[in-house]
Amino acid sequence: MSDFLRVKNLRASIEGNQILKGIDLEVNPGEVHAIMGPNGSGKSTLSSVLAGREDYEVEADEVTFLGKELLEMAPEERAREGLFLAFQYPVEIPGVSNINFLKAAINAKRHHQGLADITAKDFMVMVKEKQALVELKQSLANRSVNEGFSGGEKKRNEIFQMAMLEPRLGILDETDSGLDIDALKIVANGVNKLKSKDNSFILITHYQRLLNYIVPDFVHVLYNGKIVKSGDKSLALELEEKGYDWIINEVEAV
Amino acid sequence: MANKLDFLKQFDQLTALFPVQGNARAVIHNGLDFPTTRDEYWKYTRVTSLVESEYVRNVPNIDSIDAFRVPGLDAQYLVFVNGEYSKKFSDTEHIEGVEVTSMRLAEGERKQQMLQHLDQYIDSETQAFHALNTSYFLDGSFITVEKNTSLSKPICILNICAGKRQANNIRNLIVVGEMAKAEFISLHEGHENEGSFTNAVTELKVEQGGDASLYLIQNDGPESAHINAIQVVQEKDSQSKVVTITRTGKLVRNNLNFTVAGQGCESNMYGVYFTSDKQHVDNHTYVDHLVPNCNSNELYKGVMSDRSTGVFNGKIMVHRDAQQTNAFQSNQNILLSERATINTKPELEIYADDVKCSHGCTIGQLDEEAMFYLQTRGLGKAAAAKLLVQAFSGDVTAQITNDALRDMVEGFLHQKFEDQDA
Incomplete structure (x- = not known):
């Protein structure tokens, strides 16, 4: 058994409402997991809780990432350990330059690993390379974080940041929402190029369409705060065809 | 005494x-x-x-x-x-x-x-x-x-x-x-x-x-x-x-x-106050527009922590003869602590009837969503706050055209957040 990401009986509530009601999930290196589910099933809560958003009351039997207690870490510590959340709604931060902030983020991670600051030259080489990966215009990289970006540009910027930070585990929270087909292909292509035997991805999505471009190893269906069904990529196709009602009926019949 | x-x-x-x-x-x-x-x-x-x-x-x-x-x-x-x-x-x-x-x-x-x-x-x-x-x-x-x-x-x-x-x-x-x-x-x-x-x-x-x-x-x-x-x-x-x-x-x-x-004058006033401990900082400004065709711009920003208190009172007086005056005034504040206080009062007094004037003020905290976003990229709380505060005060510090002086002022901010991250 690997100790990459292990989640056992994860529960989370906000203002007394329980959103996650006992999630079990295990992710191994090199795997791509898709978590699908209807609106309100708890998908975004799951990604928020894993990334460390403080708004929730969280309990679990176990949540470990690379052998460490994830829930005890602050969001920045999780990031430095190699967890990355691509936001569903990336935040606009006027006045903070995309590039300066990324440099600070990379250096924070390097310090955590006991490394010195990245050199200006290495950094610029890396920026160039990763920008090309998601076809992000250079002018965007130099602008304030997400300020005035279109929806597609924001999502591409998320993937660009992910590429720069080279996480072990990337969680993509509805990265496909609001993207046209070309942007979707660019984003998916970026993710595919980042895939390796050492890193893993959790794709959180409402629709199957992203999974045409990023092929998952496992598909899980989240409903009412629980994973109610898991399978391989064929499950996503089945869902696309039959809709979520099919699973909901099955679950509620039990 | x-x-x-x-x-x-x-x-x-x-x-x-x-x-x-x-x-x-x-x-x-x-x-x-x-x-x-x-x-x-x-x-x-x-x-x-x-x-x-x-x-x-x-x-x-x-x-x-x-x-x-x-x-x-x-x-x-x-x-x-x-x-x-x-x-x-x-x-x-x-x-x-x-x-x-x-x-x-x-x-x-x-x-x-x-x-x-x-x-x-x-x-x-x-x-x-x-x-x-x-x-x-x-x-x-x-x-x-x-x-x-x-x-x-x-x-x-x-x-x-x-x-x-x-x-x-x-x-x-x-x-x-x-x-x-x-x-x-x-x-x-x-x-x-x-x-x-x-x-x-x-x-x-x-x-x-x-x-x-x-x-x-x-x-x-x-x-x-x-x-x-x-x-x-x-x-x-x-x-x-x-x-x-x-x-x-x-x-x-x-x-x-x-x-x-x-006539034909332009008056600009900018300010930043970075306060901490029990500091008290009060900025009172007054612009007296006596004649037509003049512009004034004012932007003051406050970054306040601990139990510090601040006061901003900006008054723009546009006299009856001062037609075609453009006067803009804004005071914006970020309170980094629950115990910091700002009393702000932008004032306009206009006796001319053909002018363009505006005034306003804001008081807020650091944007929590932006803080979380930066943290999920690996920045510690202090580093994230520093970036946001720098961005906040940036449109005032950008008015310092001398590079060495601007560097020093931006350094004040860096020092404010220094050593807060483990």
Whole structure:
């Protein structure tokens, strides 16, 4: 058994409402997991809780990432350990330059690993390379974080940041929402190029369409705060065809 | 010491150098009293302790001013320690078109020129701290920039407040001639000056078509007080910019006044205050639009932590004749602590009917969503807050066109957040 990401009986509530009601999930290196589910099933809560958003009351039997207690870490510590959340709604931060902030983020991670600051030259080489990966215009990289970006540009910027930070585990929270087909292909292509035997991805999505471009190893269906069904990529196709009602009926019949 | 005359007595043995000083002494010894919190414009700033204290007077020997300089700044320095001119530390090289004189040392024609302007712009009749300054200043800077001269480097007036319980009346008189252009830095630094009090007055006259920038940097030290007055007078078609940066100072009160007396003027005022501990920083500004076709812009930003308190009161007066005035004013604040307080009051008084004016203020916290976003990229809380605060204050610090000075001011911010991240 690997100790990459292990989640056992994860529960989370906000203002007394329980959103996650006992999630079990295990992710191994090199795997791509898709978590699908209807609106309100708890998908975004799951990604928020894993990334460390403080708004929730969280309990679990176990949540470990690379052998460490994830829930005890602050969001920045999780990031430095190699967890990355691509936001569903990336935040606009006027006045903070995309590039300066990324440099600070990379250096924070390097310090955590006991490394010195990245050199200006290495950094610029890396920026160039990763920008090309998601076809992000250079002018965007130099602008304030997400300020005035279109929806597609924001999502591409998320993937660009992910590429720069080279996480072990990337969680993509509805990265496909609001993207046209070309942007979707660019984003998916970026993710595919980042895939390796050492890193893993959790794709959180409402629709199957992203999974045409990023092929998952496992598909899980989240409903009412629980994973109610898991399978391989064929499950996503089945869902696309039959809709979520099919699973909901099955679950509620039990 | 509950009595004004007792308080004044400790300064009365100082020699009056100029006739205006005698006049001011008469005014302040008679009907003019120091403001209290019952005065509307001093409602949130209590100065009683300053004008009831006993002060001492000495000028400590300072070996070097290197620690007080703006790192990397190429400027002509004019240095005063506790209000006394320091020839040793001042740059005396002559720059074409500029005259920099110690008021006390001014003689002959130069002195006559000075007396034409001295105390002609500031109100020493009704404002007690102005009168106090005029009464007892020991020296000051008198700077003139000749017609059509454009200065290649700034003139930096460095005032060091050194030693405990000093009371220093700092005086500057600057005249920028027709079509001349110049930058001035009024840099206030401190050295072991617990309980000291700086009372500074600057008169800045910008003649027709002139362009003057004045940067006030207040870094007097955490245990001293500073009351500052700047009076700008603008003639036709002139431009002025005053940027006020307040870093340290237990009690700081700034009075910035613009009298716009000629058409076609532009007046800009910007400020940032970074407060902490129990600091109290009060910015009062007043723009008097007397004539048509002038613009004024104002932007002040506050970043306040701990139990510090701030006051902003900006008043724009547009007189009946001042048609076609464009006047904009904004005060924005970020409170980093639940116990920090800001009292802000933007004021507009308009008697003309064809003007464009706006005013507003905001008070908020750091954007939590942005903080979380930055944290998920690996930045610690302090580093994330620093980035956001830097961005917040960036549109004011960007107004500092001198790179070395801007770097220093941005450094104040860095130091504020330094070592907070593990």
